[in-house]
Each structure stands twice: as structure tokens, then as C-alpha cells.
Amino acid sequence: MFSTAILGVAASLSIPLVIRAVIDGPVVRRELDLLLPLGLLALALSLAEAGLVLMRRWAQSRAVSDLEATLRRDLYVRLQALPMDFHTRWQSGQLLSRVTVDLSTIRRFMGFGLLFLVINILQLVVVTILLLNLYWPLGIIVVAAAVPIIWMSLRFEKKYLAISRRVQDQQGDLATTIEESALGFRVIKAFGRREHVKSQFNDDAVKLYGSSIEKVRLASRFWTFLEVIPNLTLVIVLLLGALAVGNDTITLGTLVAFLTLMLSLIWPVASLGFILAMAQEAMTSADRITEILDTHPTITSGPDELTEPRGHLRFEGVGFRFSPDSPDVLHDINLDLPPGTTLALVGATGSGKTTLTALVPRLYDVTAGRITIDGHDVRDLTLPSLRSAVASAFDDPILFSMSVRENLTLGRPDATEEDIQQALEIAQATFANDLPWGLETRVGEQGMSLSGGQRQRLALARAVLARPAVLVLDDTLSALDVHTEALVEEALRNVLSETTGIVVAHRASTVMLADQVALLQGGTITHVGTHAELLATVPAYRNLLAAEEGVHA
CATH class of the missing domain: 1.20.1560.10 (ABC transporter type 1, transmembrane domain)
Structure with missing residues (x-):
């Protein structure tokens, strides 16, 4: 030139x-x-x-x-x-x-x-x-x-x-x-x-x-x-x-x-x-x-691959703060979830539930302690292997301006038609088949052509379809009516029995999906037990659920 x-x-x-x-x-x-x-x-x-x-x-x-x-x-x-x-x-x-x-x-x-x-x-x-x-x-x-x-x-x-x-x-x-x-x-x-x-x-x-x-x-x-x-x-x-x-x-x-x-x-x-x-x-x-x-990523891949993950998830003295000068959001979190265990995470609004679940796929990194999957510190794992082992569905579901099928298979591009239909049935999202062009229908920017409940169900189907070793559901059912929620929860029981699950819950019906319940207060886990045990012995737990369900001691 x-x-x-x-x-x-x-x-x-x-x-x-x-x-x-x-x-x-x-x-x-x-x-x-x-x-x-x-x-x-x-x-x-x-x-x-x-x-x-x-x-x-x-x-x-x-x-x-x-x-x-x-x-x-x-x-x-x-x-x-x-x-x-x-x-x-x-x-x-x-x-x-x-x-x-x-x-x-x-x-x-x-x-x-x-x-x-x-x-x-x-x-x-x-x-x-x-x-x-x-x-x-x-x-x-x-x-x-x-x-x-x-x-x-x-x-x-x-x-x-x-x-x-x-x-x-x-x-x-x-x-x-x-x-x-x-x-x-x-x-x-x-x-x-x-x-x-x-x-x-x-x-x-x-x-x-x-x-x-x-x-x-x-x-x-x-x-x-x-x-x-x-x-x-x-x-x-x-x-x-x-x-x-x-x-x-x-x-x-x-x-x-x-x-x-x-x-x-x-x-x-x-x-x-x-x-x-x-x-x-x-x-x-x-x-x-x-x-x-010039802004360098603070979250980078580790050297280890997670092959055939079983989903044994542990939180060992986990703490988190957003910046060195800010106060702790979480501290002294200790949990042990064997493969196949489902934990319901309950806490008041702003208690740090979403932040805690975001630490598992390393959307944020812990600032104290460590989180392990099958004995591997998540920071030592490559990001692709970690995020193929952990799938998340959020309370504010994000869909992209692409077809329903493309949205569903983001976490598993090789999914078969049978796998997709099974995930839609579990999430009670078979309405997608009745859209004008079926699963090839484009949902518009951020899925705004669908209702909030429909977006949540598709996001849940996307997470289920990924077949993760660890499934994180962050208040994923909040936009569903009581009848649809009951159907989804019934179908989820089979899925959660085969994976390790963390479910952020506000309703007693959602808590019932879990084997264990953890109460998050003041940035740490104060009580762990079954729903019945906490309901009987922890007034703060009863009060949280009573606000939604009218449960009384």
C-alpha cells in the first residue's frame, strides 16, 4: 500500500x-x-x-x-x-x-x-x-x-x-x-x-x-x-x-x-x-x-479437565466480597452436597442467594475458601469443562434473538429431537411446538415476544437439556402459576434425583423438591436440615415461608 x-x-x-x-x-x-x-x-x-x-x-x-x-x-x-x-x-x-x-x-x-x-x-x-x-x-x-x-x-x-x-x-x-x-x-x-x-x-x-x-x-x-x-x-x-x-x-x-x-x-x-x-x-x-x-480477565481457565463429573459439590469456608474495600457479602459458607443431593437455599431478599449460586460456575470467584466439584477446586478446572458440568437457570431468563431450538441447544448443540422434547416436557414448555414455525420460530430480542412464564420455562428446559452434573435453579419458577409450577416440580423430581441441585426457593412447594434446606442469614449458612426440621425448630425459617405461603408454627 x-x-x-x-x-x-x-x-x-x-x-x-x-x-x-x-x-x-x-x-x-x-x-x-x-x-x-x-x-x-x-x-x-x-x-x-x-x-x-x-x-x-x-x-x-x-x-x-x-x-x-x-x-x-x-x-x-x-x-x-x-x-x-x-x-x-x-x-x-x-x-x-x-x-x-x-x-x-x-x-x-x-x-x-x-x-x-x-x-x-x-x-x-x-x-x-x-x-x-x-x-x-x-x-x-x-x-x-x-x-x-x-x-x-x-x-x-x-x-x-x-x-x-x-x-x-x-x-x-x-x-x-x-x-x-x-x-x-x-x-x-x-x-x-x-x-x-x-x-x-x-x-x-x-x-x-x-x-x-x-x-x-x-x-x-x-x-x-x-x-x-x-x-x-x-x-x-x-x-x-x-x-x-x-x-x-x-x-x-x-x-x-x-x-x-x-x-x-x-x-x-x-x-x-x-x-x-x-x-x-x-x-x-x-x-x-x-x-x-487492556482489561485483563480475572477469571481464567485452570489446567485441569473434569472428565465424567459425578457432581459432588463442596463449599469449604467460602467467602465473597465485590471489591477489596467492600464488606463481605458471604462468609464462612460450609456445605457438602454428595452426588444426587438437592439443596434448597432459603433466605431473605438481598441475603446473597444469587451471589452464592453464581460462585459455582465461576461467574464470580470466591475471595475466601474454595468450592470443589468431585474434589477439584473449580478455579483449577478449565472453564469449558466446568461450565459443561454446571448448568444454571436464572429468575430473570435471557433468551437471544434466534430460534427456540437455537436457544434451547446453547448448552448442548448435539441434542437430539427426542432430548429436546423431553426437556420441554419437564419444563412444561411444549407450547413451543405450537408456535407459528414450531421450534424454528424466532423469539425476538430477549424473547420479548413471549410471556415471562414462557421465557422461564424455556430457560429451565435449556438448563435441563444440558444434562449437567450440577444444576443451579435461581428462583426459576417465580413467574409460573400454581398449577404449572406443580407440574414442573413433579417433572423436576426425576431430573434432580440424577444430578446435584441447588434450588433458590421462596415457596414451601419449591422447598419440598429438596433433600436438604440451608437457611442463609447475615451472609452465612446458619441452619441446615430437612424442611420439617427447620420448620419445627427455626422461627426465622418459618417466618420467611409464612410471608409467601401462610405457614405458621
Whole structure:
């Protein structure tokens, strides 16, 4: 790409020198025998320049497209590798703007700005040397005109960098506002908050508009300056050059070549502001992308493979906090779940039940103690083997904008039709067969075309279909009616008898699925026993269930 561009510049700058020879020879001295060779040489140089431009653009498009594709892939892979605490800190709109807007900005600069920044600087240097060789007094004038341009460019660069970062951050904020409005449209409509949300959007849009206008004003002042200086210099050179020709100091061909070469500087100089603006935006975009690429995953694969897992799950002195400065969310958790055991986890809202279940598949890592499966610390296992052994279904089920079948087989791509239908029956989700295109029906973004109960049942079927050694159900039945819940629980008994299960429960009916019940209070397990034992001996347990079921001692 750069080789063809440099050769193209060389061919382009050679043409004025050929024109000089034509004027001073065949035109002025009537050396007509040189006209044809010089004309053919100029034509050959023009054709060579056109061919080199074609080759440059072909190489340029391939290189830049490959660069953008590689960056986008690396960025997406890094986002997938980063832990839950990263994604809880970052707004999704900011991440989206980095993957789309910022990468496009870098592509535009790498495909146009960087190339012409190098070529234009090279052309400026070479042309300046040629002008000094042709007639140094006029060359000095051209060099002097470059001083204020360089000074203004340095000032412009600092200001434009700051405002470019502000605009790109505000674009991310606006993207977040739009995304949240799109995902939460039902809540917005239900509460009649359309005007309030519109006002929030308008505030973000007005901020972005103001910053964008400030950015345009700054750039326009700079570009206007770059237009004035070259044109003023051209007038001075033309006047002084004409006087030099009249005094026989230089030939007419030299003046024409000088002016032609000088005119070839107008584009490099005029485009300098545009290219510098692109460079600043690209630097800002690269900085924003580097913030993600330089964030190293804190949860990485261990060296061990978990082959033929049995599902013996142990919590040994487990503790967890979200950051070194935050208080403990969990502490001194000790549980032993032999294969085939089902544990119901009961606790008040905010007691840490979801956090505890998230530690098993390493959505978060313990900060004290350890969790083992079949004697292996989960941190020593490879993430693929761990997460194929542990399947989770959450109270807020996430379905992707794909077919029902693709959603179901996320954890087990090789599942047969019989396996899928069995999982649907267990989760009481056979309604999927009656959708317009059956299991091939696309469920829309986040499955919003389905009801909450339908999404929960499909998420449960997905977890069951994975046939895990450890099954984690985080209040998975909360959106089901009593009748459907009873059917699901009855079917789940057979599944849970063959796997180790942790069931986050709020209802007595769900607790009845478990062999053991653990009461989570104050960040630790205070009581473990059967449902009947805790109901009889632990008032706090009775009170928790009474709030939902009306159970009294």
C-alpha cells in the first residue's frame, strides 16, 4: 500500500519537470524533435500514476478491512472473556459504541488518514526540496508560509483531542439511553413515562449536539486558516516569479514547473486539518478500545479437565466480597452436597442467594475458601469443562434473538429431537411446538415476544437439556402459576434425583423438591436440615415461608 503510494507520488511530481523541459525546449527554443519523446514520457508517467493509484486502493481496502475485522473479533472475544463485575460496571451503550462507532473511526483513519498523512508529509518535503532547487528565493517564501501552519496545527491538535473524546463519550451515553428505552418500552408505556424518557433523551442529545457544534467550529476555523495561507502564498509567488522571468533570472518553463509543483502542495496543506482531525478522533477511539483490551480477565481457565463429573459439590469456608474495600457479602459458607443431593437455599431478599449460586460456575470467584466439584477446586478446572458440568437457570431468563431450538441447544448443540422434547416436557414448555414455525420460530430480542412464564420455562428446559452434573435453579419458577409450577416440580423430581441441585426457593412447594434446606442469614449458612426440621425448630425459617405461603408454627 505504502510502496504504490510513494511510487505514485514520484510519478506525479515528475510530470511538472517534464512540462518544464517541454516549455524550455520545443516551445521556447523550437526543438520540435523532443516534443514527441517528452509527450510520450508525460503520458507514460500519467498512466503509471493511474495504475499505481488502482493498485494502492486495492491493497488499501484489503488491509484496512482485515484490520477492522481482526480488531472487532479481538474486542468481542475480550468482552466475552471479561467477568461479571466488569459488565456490571460498564454501560452497554458505551460498549456498543466502542465496537461500532470507534472501530469505524479507526478504519476510516487507517484506510485514508494514515496513508495520506505519511504521503502528504513526504510530498511536502520532496516538493519543498524541488522548489528550492528550481529557484531558492521563491522556495524560501514557500517554506516561510509553512511556519504559521505548523504552529496552528499543534494548537489545533490539543484542543481537538479533548473535544473528540467528549463527543465520543457522549455518543456512548446517548446509545445507552436509546438501548434502555428500547428494552424497557413496556415499563415506560405502563407507567406513562414517555415524556420523562423523551426529556432524558433530549438532554443527552442536546449535550451531544452542543459538543459536536463546538467541534465543527474549531475545525472550520482551522481549515479556513489552511485555505488562506496557501492562496496568499500563491499570489506572492506568481507576482515575484513573473518579475524573475521578465528579468531573465529564471526561464518560463522553470516558473511553470515551480507553480505546478506549488499547486500540488495545496491538497496536502488543505487536507492537513482534515487528516489531523481524523487522527485525533482515531487516537481517541483507540484509547477507548484499549480501555477494554487492556482489561485483563480475572477469571481464567485452570489446567485441569473434569472428565465424567459425578457432581459432588463442596463449599469449604467460602467467602465473597465485590471489591477489596467492600464488606463481605458471604462468609464462612460450609456445605457438602454428595452426588444426587438437592439443596434448597432459603433466605431473605438481598441475603446473597444469587451471589452464592453464581460462585459455582465461576461467574464470580470466591475471595475466601474454595468450592470443589468431585474434589477439584473449580478455579483449577478449565472453564469449558466446568461450565459443561454446571448448568444454571436464572429468575430473570435471557433468551437471544434466534430460534427456540437455537436457544434451547446453547448448552448442548448435539441434542437430539427426542432430548429436546423431553426437556420441554419437564419444563412444561411444549407450547413451543405450537408456535407459528414450531421450534424454528424466532423469539425476538430477549424473547420479548413471549410471556415471562414462557421465557422461564424455556430457560429451565435449556438448563435441563444440558444434562449437567450440577444444576443451579435461581428462583426459576417465580413467574409460573400454581398449577404449572406443580407440574414442573413433579417433572423436576426425576431430573434432580440424577444430578446435584441447588434450588433458590421462596415457596414451601419449591422447598419440598429438596433433600436438604440451608437457611442463609447475615451472609452465612446458619441452619441446615430437612424442611420439617427447620420448620419445627427455626422461627426465622418459618417466618420467611409464612410471608409467601401462610405457614405458621
